[in-house]
Amino acid sequence: MKDILDAIQSPDSTPADFAALPLPESYRAITVHKDETEMFAGMTTREKDPRKSIHLDEVPLPELGPGEALVAVMASSVNYNSVWTSIFEPLSTFGFLERYGRTSELAKRHDLPYHIIGSDLAGVVLRTGPGVNAWQPGDEVVAHCLSVELESSDGHNDTMLDPEQRIWGFETNFGGLAEVALVKSNQLMPKPGHLSWEEAAAPGLVNSTAYRQLVSRNGAGMKQGDNVLIWGASGGLGSYATQFALAGGANPICVVSSPQKAEICRAMGAEAIIDRNAEGYKFWKDENTQDPKEWKRFGKRIRELTGGEDIDIVFEHPGRETFGASVFVTRKGGTITTCASTSGYMHEYDNRYLWMSLKRIIGSHFANYREAWEANRLIAKGKIHPTLSKVYSLEETGQAAFDVHRNLHQGKVGVLCLAPEEGLGVRDEEKRAQHIDAINRFRNI
Template sequence: MDDLTKTVLSGASPEEIERAPLPSHFTAAHLRVEDEGVFGDSGDIGDKDVRRTLHVGAVRMPELAPDEVVLAVMASSVNYNTVWSAKFEPLSTFRFLRSYAKQGGWATRHDQPFHVLGSDAAGVVVRVGSGVRRWRVGDHVIVSPAYVDDQEAATQSDGMLSEAQLAWGFETNYGGLAHYAVARASQLVPKPAHLSWEEAASIPVCGGTAYRMLVGDRGARMKQGDIVLIWGASGGLGSYAVQLVKNGGGTAVGVVGSERKAQIARKLGCDVVINREEIGLGDDPGEDPEQAVKAGRRLGAIIRREVGEDPHIVFEHVGRATFGISVFVVRRGGAVVTCGSSTGYHHSFDNRYLWMRLKRIIGSHIANLQEMTECARLFGQGKIAPVVSRVYPLAEVAEATRLVQLNQHIGKVGVLCLAPEPGLGITAPGLRARIGEETLRPLAIQ
């Protein structure tokens, strides 16, 4: 263990942290460029097991840019973009790093023969660049994955509209699944003081994304009384979507894939829970718009039977397997808001139900810094609870990612980086006691 790590874990003062030397290397979950062709070259077009390409080992610490901080990462979590990265799909993320490096200057540091992954992080600031104004060594923070150029005009309106916007730890190097990470100061948000490190690390990607999709003024702009259909209501995104709908006075209708996941969705607050087998989603209707319409009719009938109306909003991230159903089932004038396509990017749907019924499709991606801050504030007030179900040590990150790859998880899968055990990092125990452990842990950590 290096001196800086020892200093941080001892609870030392900011002055002591600054005096401890920054290590030249640190342990990180990473890909290696020589593995880029491992699946294609072997002819393995079936199960692209992420455990074959995810490595944990030492990488070199980069030089710090003026607008950046070095973070001692206490905890991170697994997102589906880590699965994509480890499968080198739809593109090798080394292509992203090479493309970014062509900008020159500080961007060239990202083009390395390794790629440190991870788009979530919670930890302690241990170094600040010369241009950082609002953050200090010793601050406890979470990291937004929105990596933007704050000197670009569009960023002043909405960081997610920036042409230079990248997903940290996916399209950039030095992400959060590591002992140390490098992030821009414009990515930082104060850590909710009553949450543990692993709980706080579960917020940024899924919590921020769900907030922008449903609540933000560039998303579906959910209002009180809205009926919201949520695909994957027990997963990371879905678990936060359910809570945001209920907190905002809406009716949450969740779709899940098993009775175990149905129980979780109900516990999170779903008013109605539907097993996808009830609507014939055992077979993929994604390629056939007629099959999607038939499945949509079955789903719509169930929703109307249970709540009396069609949904105002469909919360979409599954993609190819469900998108045609989503477009059909949302009410006239309603909105399908989408942030991803975990089952495939090429969507087929009957466009008549979109244009003739005046429906909208809204694309959404991560969240801007203001949205992320507003989302974290809800966690800070105890209005939204973390959804960590399991925690792995960094050494077992490949197994954690495999769990997500196979969709065998519920909620969020946490990863302890420098934190030696779960439950650390709570600096407002009184607030935590007032909110209550049962409220804060709707999914018991296994």
């Protein structure tokens, strides 16, 4: 592994040097264990502690198949899907690996008693499998997390619709929270040169998801002037949704839960901000009963901030707790676009407000390769910036996941894998200097 790191850090290394590097037999990786899936049985979601289930193991290098690449991972990031994996909710991810394993001889590699997790990476291609022409050893890359087989016709308009669509490092093995990762070559994209490894690894999953959900025609198709209600506007998804709204000439109405988070949204350029804690919204009277008066109070507050206008697009992901309010505050003909249900997936809303006001609910999930590429291109052009707040070592990944689980973080939390320290991997200092304040906006707060 030291030779690999030396080659990555040497400015003189050529593709041939990388191709000639011997591959390690094993590498360090963040895992959860199949024999521990019941370890939190009987506990509440909040009580389940990722620090107990997340392990750092030495694992054997997987065999490289056609259309695939092995990547030396310099840095990765924590996504909420790794929190779900680590608390075995809503399902143990080993079921996904077993199901994938049954599909082909090659896919069997993924069905193991340990799951190497993580759905982001920035690093360097070490080897490519047969049939890969677009990428070669030595390429500096980021990887998006759409793993797709494309043997069915269903996915050929939009690869997210493929019946064998999976999220890499969640529904497949050999993820990005490791020193080496196995990806399909059509997950690879160029690493933005003005960013360090950990900065480049941060946006991937959430940036692509927010792009499809909010901007793409497959999602809400946001346009100039739209009022966009963004839940968790300084969190993983929300910090990119807020940037897309601002960059696209829309009007973000940012919901956060502390003055500190409100300040971050202001620093990004948002003006309409609601601190849900300070204003004390209680959309549920008890576990089974919502309070439409609170939806109305929330809607009134939005009207105050917009000069009397209602919401064109809701960027939804908290789910059960907020969905009733989200449907209510949307304007006639408006759109609620949802990609998650952090607070519970059995949503309740008053359907009269949906049909009588001709609103639409759109389900959105990650992004196809083109959407991920376009989202990464905006990062590379310095139009959208990473929202990295804190960086942990690979050994500390359990703590990093704990922070995200407990909502103690801002923006994105990074993890150094092979990178020995922060700040490495910048190739375009001039462009970096142009954007340095925006790049550092979330750091250490």
